[in-house]
Amino acid sequence: MQDFYDIDSQLSEDERAVRDSVRQFVDEQVLPVIGSAYIEGRFPREILPGMAELGVFGANLPEEYGCAGLNNVAYGLINQELERGDSGIRSFASVQSSLVMYPIYAFGTEEQKQHWLPRMARGEAIGCFGLTEPDFGSNPSGMITMAKEQGDGTWRLNGSKMWITNGSTADVAVVWAKTNGDPSDKSIRGFLVPKGAKGFKAKDQKGKLSLRASDTSELSFDDVELPADAILPKSGTLKSPLMCLTQARYGISWGAIGAAMACFEEALAYAQNRIMFDKPIAGFQLQQLKFADMLTEIVKAQLVSLHLGRLKDAGSYTPQQVSLAKRNNVNMATDVARECRRILGANGILAEYSALRHMANLESVYTYEGTDDVHALILGQAVTGISAFK
Amino acid sequence: MANILAYAEARAGELRKTAFEAVTAARQLADASGGGEVHAIVFGPAGVAAKAAQLGKFGADVVIAVEHERYANNDPESMSATIAERAKSGGHRYVVGVASQTGRDIAPRVAAKLGAAFASDVIDAKVNGDALTVRHPGYWGKVIMTLEVTGSPTVLTYRPGAVTASENAKEARAESMAPAADPSASRVVVKETTQGAKGRPDLAEAPIIISGGRGLKEAANFKLVEDLADAFGNAAVGATRAVTDEGWRPHSDQIGQTGRTVSPQLYVAVGISGAIQHIAGMRTSKAIVAINKDKEAPIFKIADYGIVGDVFEVVPALTAAVKAAKNS
């Protein structure tokens, strides 16, 4: 869509180049297949080699691990473009990058990093992130998954995780568990659980009406034996998985903009061409008001994420600022998608158009990685100084 | 007053349609510059001189035949050297060709050899004092540029079909000329020229083009398009990029901004939605027929005659009706 606020002028040449390359990839490789993949309820694996070749996985991690070493604004723009394709595609990349590669990078040993990161960057190994449990979503500190250290330093893992993107296809799961019987969230550590470990099962959750082009799974661990080096040694307390979520939420704030842009662009083209009562429907005041409102909200969201990215690159951002961006932008995108769906009239219910697909996806995005309500409470606590959680 | 050298294209000793266009264009330009002679130069194996004589009917005052056994195929190095040599010795003000694949290959070489000013793919040219004002489509055919070209000589090529070959008979004098450079010494050698689909005119030359898109669903269904082309008799078959990407048709059949640009008298779009890329390649067609099941398809915005319907039903009916009309 039109760069109404000339935000491009605030991007560096390589940030624009990154954005343009991913945009072209999405236009040519993702958009032609995403509608049918969505209906078939599958992640379009055929685009995976291309995504890896492009280098979107772990793109903001250092080059020594086979990654592109991009700054966070460029990383955000990648998410924006991927979600212009589909939230499921962006989710795949978010999980791989922010929720699997990032914790291995931040909390892993050098051996773990060397073993996993280059392969994950090349898309040869896929990861998933196990934090949420059937009974503990917004309140992860209540988790009951437990790892017990054995006499020989190895670990035994029991519990289950739910709503796990890429769970059934992942070669490795980053699983968060309490340790050694300690029920407090201070005992939470991260573990690398390889696919095929005895007692580790993953099965897809069926019947989704949202994020249909993404695999969502339930993981169960029944006396899974893990070697001593399965633990991410620098992880500790609930803070570690929350750090991962902050990374992912940052990317989501950009991704939502992409979904909104896709819907806006599509609805605008439709409205300019759809003749009703002898003129394009874009010529009617009611539609123009909608476009004016949506344009305004998209521009605001773009500026919020760009500024947040600059703060992140400067090392001075806070998780609360990320909450504001995630909450605002996903809400905005959900509204835009719905409005665009309506502008498209009856055509808007077809998979040939993207608005309803984005709209359904965004309901998941609204809910995952901290629901809209949870982020409201984080912001509430930030301004009032009083926690509403407890 | 300006004498003009026209490059009249021949392939394997047969004059191309573009040869007549080049001579017609040269004649018009000569007349517009106050009269002057048109000298047409033709390359081919022995026997091309006899065929070239008919160029007089289109306004050539002199027909220069350059015969050599190597000219059964193109030989751009010696051909361009010979044209340049002739233009130099003849003091021609303009060298005119048509921007066919061969014309595009030869003309810039001639210009460089002569150190001449150059204009390519023009749709019209006007003499403007010492300068030449040409119009030429660019930017994917979406912008018409007007260029001022100064300097003598000037080499220019016309867009195929921009000039309609028309008779303007002159008493043509026949001349022959030896190649100015030895063809057997050429570094670039055309080993073989293979003819494409036989019996059907090429896209650039066909007055009628029947073109198929993804709406045909599979390669085998192109038979519908071919049958309709056969019914017209003088029609070529084209395709959209989606179709050539799928491998249903060869790349050389692709019409669009990255493929061929055509302007036939009649263009029939079968199962083509009319993506902007495709339209860029055919929007200058004189009459456009579109057959598509989706009445919202953008092709209907530019089609002079649109039929909303199933191509598998409409096209066979049209083929039968065209056959009937031809026979009546």
Added chain:
Amino acid sequence: MKIAVCIKRAPDSETRFRIAASGTGIDEAGVKFDISDFDSYAVEYALQVTEKGGGEVVVISVGTDASQETLRKALSMGAASGVLLKTDGPVFDSMAVARALADELQGGGYDLVLFGKVAADTAAGAVGAMTAELLGLPCVNSVSKLDLADGRGTARRDLEGAAETVEFPLPAVVSIDEGIARPRYPSLKGIMAAKKKPLESKPAQLGDVRVKIAKMELPADRPPGRIIGEGAAAVPELVRLLQDEAKVL
């Protein structure tokens, strides 16, 4: 093998053009520019050749400072270095562009000089052949298939309704048609690496410019489309119109 690829910055093909207030150019506001299509096929082909057989690719462009970004994109695809032959504005004289390129290419030790068969904007398709003439090199235009071995090239060149098989010695100039190679997406690593690659900028030696732009305009619109009917029932009416109105049958 050392390959030079001459590339041009051109507007994206999807652009809806507007004419600038000057009347002699397009309004560039909101227009996305990229490597001109056929030039990008040439870049890709050159990269594939050097990745397989060794060597390096140098990209060269004649244009304004804005063309740096275009060259940088080719570097991000994998070219080793770039040269901008700088001009003050767009150049419409193919010979002048060829002179500037020949001046740069001369003595560069290139085994192969590639061009796209035609630039998207000026659409003259002449600079490659002219440059070859100025350099005294063999030249093959509009090549859709190219094999290189033992210092020689074999190319396929499509004509109208026919195709030529052409042989030639290297070094040579070749202009590239569609179908030879699909350009890669610049990888994110490639984009970062491109920042560190050499990109030289110097004035283009255009010489005497004899072709100048006088005017740009949008072509006249076609009359709006007309739907004459539905299904096979509309065929008789179509045939009548083709006979009586369009007079093509």
